[in-house]
Amino acid sequence: MEIERKFLLQEPPEKLYAYPATTIEQGYIIVTESEELRIRRRGLSYTLTFKKGSGTTRDEIEVEITREQYEEFRLHVIGVPIHKKRIDFPYGDHTMEIDIYKDALEGLAVAEVEFPSRESMQDFSPPDWLGEDVSCDAGFKNKNLALQGLPASLLRKWKDASRPPWHFEQSGAVPFRKKDAGCEVLLVTTRKAGRWIIPKGIVEPDLSPADSAVKEALEEAGVSGIVMHEIQSSYYYDKWNGRCAVTLFPLQVTEEHEHWREEGVRERRWVAQEHLGDYVESAGLKEAVLQVLDRLYCSGK
Known part of the structure; x- marks a missing residue:
């Protein structure tokens, strides 16, 4: 019993x-x-x-x-x-x-x-x-x-x-790969609206923000790589009748998996940094991603 x-x-x-x-x-x-x-x-x-x-x-x-x-x-x-x-x-x-x-x-x-x-x-x-x-x-x-x-x-x-306060503290990954002309970023679509964003989510209680971002990248975008803890940026967005704060960590992609957990509900696409504005609607997210890329010296020069 x-x-x-x-x-x-x-x-x-x-x-x-x-x-x-x-x-x-x-x-x-x-x-x-x-x-x-x-x-x-x-x-x-x-x-x-x-x-x-x-x-x-x-x-x-x-x-x-x-x-x-x-x-x-x-x-x-x-x-x-x-x-x-x-x-x-x-x-x-x-x-x-x-x-x-x-x-x-x-x-x-x-x-x-x-x-x-x-x-x-x-x-x-x-x-x-x-x-x-x-x-x-x-x-x-x-x-x-x-x-x-x-x-x-x-x-x-x-x-x-709304939700418990810890649901509003989130982290996300900026999956990137370097090219001769600069960096490319791997974007994913949202589940319902199909908007282009980066992999992100609630910081899970058993993980650090950076490790949680790595996990989101694997589940939502199907990529693994090296997370750079020392480089961060952040942005905000509204959800659940409140404001979520998202800390972004660059993830240098070393492996792109053919199949991944959320492949049935999300698309993924590599986008050159100069074309981010053609895909990402959120000005705050776009600026945060560009800040990360700038610190990675992704100018291509």
């Missing part, structure tokens, strides 16, 4: 990124009001889990399965697979499982705390960086996130009160 509480993550705790993160994929085979059958891949580990119950106390049976069995079960997943990063974060006598969700659940971050008894659960005093206790809110159960997406209650809060 597991006894646990789940909280929204109000802001990342200090030094969260110092602890290793594990990538998790999980999906659901059977879902009822009180039962669920789940498969999960965590790193190189594969498990099949049955859970029964609701609220803060549930029965759980878990067995290890092979990769081949996992792939077979995966064919029968209902809803969408959940992708997230998990960080085991020590806090007092407890180890919190902090989950940072990706893809369709981008922006959601929760912390789960497991307890040996109901008494210890009742005695637990959450730190200030934890938000609302959603242990008994069915919308935040992973099975419902897989079937229904982000809870309507959370979407309403984001609409009314």
Whole structure:
């Protein structure tokens, strides 16, 4: 039997990124009001889990399965697979499982705390960086996130009160390659409007801003390379009823992958620096990219 509480993550705790993160994929085979059958891949580990119950106390049976069995079960997943990063974060006598969700659940971050008894659960005093206790809110159960997406209650809060402050601190990469006549920059399109931008995103709690920019470049543009931490520029844009501040880092591209995570929803294109204005609509973004290129001595002279 597991006894646990789940909280929204109000802001990342200090030094969260110092602890290793594990990538998790999980999906659901059977879902009822009180039962669920789940498969999960965590790193190189594969498990099949049955859970029964609701609220803060549930029965759980878990067995290890092979990769081949996992792939077979995966064919029968209902809803969408959940992708997230998990960080085991020590806090007092407890180890919190902090989950940072990706893809369709981008922006959601929760912390789960497991307890040996109901008494210890009742005695637990959450730190200030934890938000609302959603242990008994069915919308935040992973099975419902897989079937229904982000809870309507959370979407309403984001609409009314924007998002947590850390969502507005972002970083991005300026993927570049040097040519005889100067530098070329790899641009990507936005998911919906098709506008040309650079790879960027929320600075993930387990990563530094520069490392987060490298990750965005790989996922959104399909490139790897060498990040130059000492060269930075920044720009701002409006989103989620607020203003996002984006720190840009140049990324000298060493490998351009044929396939990448978001190739189905984004285009990518190499653009000479003198033609940036033909593609990039945002004056602030264009100026920030040109500042980076200027410091890279991309004049071609």
